[in-house]
Amino acid sequence: MKLPDMRQRSKKSANTQESRKESYIQAPLVDVPNKISIQENNDNRIDEPVVEAQSAAEDDERVDLEAAVANPRVVPGTKDVLITDYVNKLEGSILAQKQHFHGATNERQSAVVAAFKHSWAGYKKYAWGHDNLKPLSQSSHDWFGLGLTIVDSLDTMYIMGLEDEFSEAREWVSNFLTFDVNRDINLFEVTIRILGGLLSAYHLSGDKMFLSKSLELGNRMLPCFLSPSGIPFSDVNLGSMSAHSPKWSPDSSTSEVTTIQLEFRDLSRSTNISIYEKASHAVNKKVHALEKPDGLVPIFINANTGTFRNYATISLGARGDSYYEYLLKQWLQTGRKPDDFLIVDYMRAIDGVLTKLLRRTPKEQHVYIGELINGKDFKPKMDHLTCYLPGTLLLGHKFGMPTSHLLLARDLLETCYQTYMRQPTQLAPEISHFALTTNEEQEIYVKPNDAHNLLRPEFVESLYYFYAITGNRTYQDMGWNIFQAFEKHTKVAYGYTSIGNVKHIFNTRLRDMMESFWLGETLKYFYLLFSDNRKEIDLDKWLFNSEAHLVPFRNH
Ligand code: DMJ
Numbered sequence: 001m002k003l004p005d006m007r008q009r010s011k012k013s014a015n016t017q018e019s020r021k022e023s024y025i026q027a028p029l030v031d032v033p034n035k036i037s038i039q040e041n042n043d044n045r046i047d048e049p050v051v052e053a054q055s056a057a058e059d060d061e062r063v064d065l066e067a068a069v070a071n072p073r074v075v076p077g078t079k080d081v082l083i084t085d086y087v088n089k090l091e092g093s094i095l096a097q098k099q100h101f102h103g104a105t106n107e108r109q110s111a112v113v114a115a116f117k118h119s120w121a122g123y124k125k126y127a128w129g130h131d132n133l134k135p136l137s138q139s140s141h142d143w144f145g146l147g148l149t150i151v152d153s154l155d156t157m158y159i160m161g162l163e164d165e166f167s168e169a170r171e172w173v174s175n176f177l178t179f180d181v182n183r184d185i186n187l188f189e190v191t192i193r194i195l196g197g198l199l200s201a202y203h204l205s206g207d208k209m210f211l212s213k214s215l216e217l218g219n220r221m222l223p224c225f226l227s228p229s230g231i232p233f234s235d236v237n238l239g240s241m242s243a244h245s246p247k248w249s250p251d252s253s254t255s256e257v258t259t260i261q262l263e264f265r266d267l268s269r270s271t272n273i274s275i276y277e278k279a280s281h282a283v284n285k286k287v288h289a290l291e292k293p294d295g296l297v298p299i300f301i302n303a304n305t306g307t308f309r310n311y312a313t314i315s316l317g318a319r320g321d322s323y324y325e326y327l328l329k330q331w332l333q334t335g336r337k338p339d340d341f342l343i344v345d346y347m348r349a350i351d352g353v354l355t356k357l358l359r360r361t362p363k364e365q366h367v368y369i370g371e372l373i374n375g376k377d378f379k380p381k382m383d384h385l386t387c388y389l390p391g392t393l394l395l396g397h398k399f400g401m402p403t404s405h406l407l408l409a410r411d412l413l414e415t416c417y418q419t420y421m422r423q424p425t426q427l428a429p430e431i432s433h434f435a436l437t438t439n440e441e442q443e444i445y446v447k448p449n450d451a452h453n454l455l456r457p458e459f460v461e462s463l464y465y466f467y468a469i470t471g472n473r474t475y476q477d478m479g480w481n482i483f484q485a486f487e488k489h490t491k492v493a494y495g496y497t498s499i500g501n502v503k504h505i506f507n508t509r510l511r512d513m514m515e516s517f518w519l520g521e522t523l524k525y526f527y528l529l530f531s532d533n534r535k536e537i538d539l540d541k542w543l544f545n546s547e548a549h550l551v552p553f554r555n556h
Contacts, residue, residue, distance in 0.1 A: 044340040061278055065222055068275055069241055072219035076275045087212045098206035103161030108530035113160050116523045122495030123149050135495035136512040144185045151194050152520030154201040174209050179220050182239035187224045187232055188256035195263045196549035218267045218276050225279040229306025232257050251300040251309050257283055259322040259546050261330055266551040288341050294356050295348030297323055314372040317383025322546045324349050328396045329543050335555040361435050361443040367411035368434050380434040387416035387458040391465030398469050416459045426485035427453045427502045454498045457521035464525040468534045479529045521548035
């Protein structure tokens with residue numbers, strides 16, 4: 001596969017743009033099979049079991065869930081088998097194999113490691129054991145009270161070969177990470193960051209302590225699934241083990257309830273305890289059964305009724321994004337079965353993106369993904385969050401998705417790059433807006449309230465996939481430009497900070513917050529992007545979850 005040099009493509013001739021447009025139209029849209037053969041051991045197969053059988057199974061699952069939440073320190077389905085005893089007795093092929101990494105091998109990777117160490121030093125000095133570092137005020141912030149930055153950083157340190165830092169973090173997790181915290185946490189955030197971080201640390205290091213911690217956390221999050229519909233409540237108190245909708249709304253976010261399955265399935269398959277996979281896969285089934293015009297989902301769903309909110313926005317940005325990501329990644333995780341409803345839903349959804357959400361700016365023909373406000377009114381705005389999509393599309397294409405996905409991936413990657421390069425800071429804003437008519441002065445512009453940059457990873461993530469899959473080093477150069485912009489505008493004495501304004505190099509408005517995903521995701525993807533070995537992580541064996549934590553492919 002040969003991709004063009006993106007740096008030279010900002011103002012291509014109308015001819016080229018026309019032929020690109022053509023290629024979308026000519027590319028085959030998804031061919032959804034009418035009759036699909038059933039394979040054994042495929043719980044995601046399209047021809048669902050009959051409804052009565054399903055509800056009987058649901059009743060049983062609910063009883064199991066209720067029993068499981070009675071004591072989070074014991075193994076579900078047992079009265080008194082302690083998690084640590086159970087995990088210590090696990091043996092054989094189910095166990096993780098220790099992985100080996102050699103550390104930085106070139107200057108760019110060394111610069112990323114230095115950025116990581118600088119961030120870590122500030123966090124250690126002023127925020128150790130707290131969720132986030134506030135690097136300007138030299139203080140800390142707690143969101144969940146779970147030492148978020150430590151857990152989110154574990155596998156990054158492991159991959160970078162930072163053995164001492166990994167060991168001190170491991171000791172903190174072993175001795176001080178406790179989930180008996182009387183505080184509401186968000187199911188999605190804690191799943192992708194903490195559960196994902198612990199599982200990834202387990203898979204890379206082979207250290208069973210991380211698996212025991214994962215199991216207790218998994219148990220404490222199970223109350224979320226005891227909603228009337230099985231669509232999980234968004235929030236749970238890990239101490240009292242009671243779950244509920246967010247305080248501000250009766251609804252959960254669609255992307256949140258559909259971005260927990262990789263981790264819960266991995267927990268089940270790493271332990272042979274099926275309850276986590278069952279509860280989270282039930283959510284897949286429910287969402288699959290709902291009507292989704294053009295395969296696209298409204299961004300809110302009600303945990304009591306199990307239905308989408310009427311007239312909710314459709315977006316591949318906030319609250320919608322990773323629904324699409326996890327359709328593909330779950331299919332990859334479970335052995336790429338052809339009759340899996342998850343991949344059929346993914347292909348339908350990308351067709352829906354192509355036909356309903358994709359637009360080009362009128363003069364320069366930048367491709368972007370807009371939103372449907374109230375589910376119908378097109379709005380030409382794209383969150384930076386959507387810049388994960390080029391990477392995910394390319395990953396899908398590597399595993400057989402159609403050419404239309406590849407073409408969209410390439411064009412969208414370029415637009416995302418422009419959202420960085422057009423700013424004086426060369427850092428992207430949180431949200432970009434696009435011209436609809438030729439009368440508008442700028443083709444890509446930023447509104448004052450959207451001009452912040454939170455050190456987010458999505459575009460670097462996509463660059464990583466493009467480099468890892470194609471081997472084209474152009475993507476490394478693009479990433480290096482952005483890394484240098486982060487160095488210049490977000491590095492402070494005791495870490496790196498979010499900024500309030502990417503539009504002015506002398507007025508960036510430092511925000512005093514170092515998000516955990518800076519260490520967990522952004523720096524990890526930079527490090528892997530700059531690797532001399534593009535297969536440092538083998539994408540035929542490993543998946544990155546939505547927070548860049550690694551889970552292995554599972555065929556059983
Ligand atoms: C991360 O927590 C994850 O990447 C999530 O999927 C989206 N938001 C942040 C990073 O931007």
